[in-house]
Amino acid sequence: ATSFLHRHNSIRNHQSKIRMSTMDNEISKWVEKSGYGTIVSSESLGSSDWASFRRLFVTNPPPKTTSSTGGDGESTSFFIKTSFKSNEDMFEGEALALKALYECSSRNEDEEEDDDVLCIPQVFYSGNCKDCRGSFLVMEYLKFGSSRSGQKNLGRAMAKLHLAAASEENGNPENKYGFPVNNTIGGTLQQNS
Numbered sequence: 001a002t003s004f005l006h007r008h009n010s011i012r013n014h015q016s017k018i019r020m021s022t023m024d025n026e027i028s029k030w031v032e033k034s035g036y037g038t039i040v041s042s043e044s045l046g047s048s049d050w051a052s053f054r055r056l057f058v059t060n061p062p063p064k065t066t067s068s069t070g071g072d073g074e075s076t077s078f079f080i081k082t083s084f085k086s087n088e089d090m091f092e093g094e095a096l097a098l099k100a101l102y103e104c105s106s107r108n109e110d111e112e113e114d115d116d117v118l119c120i121p122q123v124f125y126s127g128n129c130k131d132c133r134g135s136f137l138v139m140e141y142l143k144f145g146s147s148r149s150g151q152k153n154l155g156r157a158m159a160k161l162h163l164a165a166a167s168e169e170n171g172n173p174e175n176k177y178g179f180p181v182n183n184t185i186g187g188t189l190q191q192n193s
Contacts, residue, residue, distance in 0.1 A: 093183025
């Protein structure tokens, strides 16, 4: 029985490595097609039962554009999430929700640098792997550190987010309660629509 389990796990690990190399090729194609050059390096940031996470460095990165930085012109790296589930089952809702949060939290031209905004990563891509089973989500990598703004500013930023007008860009074109697509909490489906 032990020999069978060892062989079974070896086969599963081999199949997983083949799928990941195909997924890596798909991500590499996306980087090149999107105009970000080529992949310089990739740093694993862990995994869960439903997804894997990594930081990706490319030769032609986009400028930082997070809602909290106001686009300071520095370059950024990507945060990549991969899953063996489809984009519709895993990342579509997350990508749309992050885009809506990003739009609601972006600093307006008339706001000062220290005005209350949430730091939401920009989403660059979400889709299925064309050559393998699975999907991936590409967003701006955020470097977390100590916050100088504190709880009071966080509260104001959350209030600003909740006061944002309903619009298609903000993920709520019909001005209804809730989000218009389903998403997941971890690997568990959350019915919203």
